[in-house]
Amino acid sequence: EFASGQTACSTQEDCPDGSCCAGPFFAKRCRFYGGEMAQCEPPNRFNEYSTGCPCQEGFICSAIKRCQAA
Numbered sequence: 484e485f486a487s488g489q490t491a492c493s494t495q496e497d498c499p500d501g502s503c504c505a506g507p508f509f510a511k512r513c514r515f516y517g518g519e520m521a522q523c524e525p526p527n528r529f530n531e532y533s534t535g536c537p538c539q540e541g542f543i544c545s546a547i548k549r550c551q552a553a
Contacts, residue, residue: 503536517550
């Protein structure tokens with residue numbers, strides 16, 4: 484799901500709080516942090532994501548890359 488009012492982004496700084504910049508290099512978009520069963524990627528030190536954002540607080544990104552309750 485895309486963050487409201489946001490489309491393309493280059494870096495995390497382009498996105499509002501509660502979202503991340505995710506997607507292939509040429510098509511990154513601001514997306515909301517994932518809720519239950521949302522596609523996710525674990526947080527990383529570079530804040531670069533290709534398939535989905537980290538999960539919302541209270542959830543963890545499981546081995547199958549879906550947000551689950553912590």
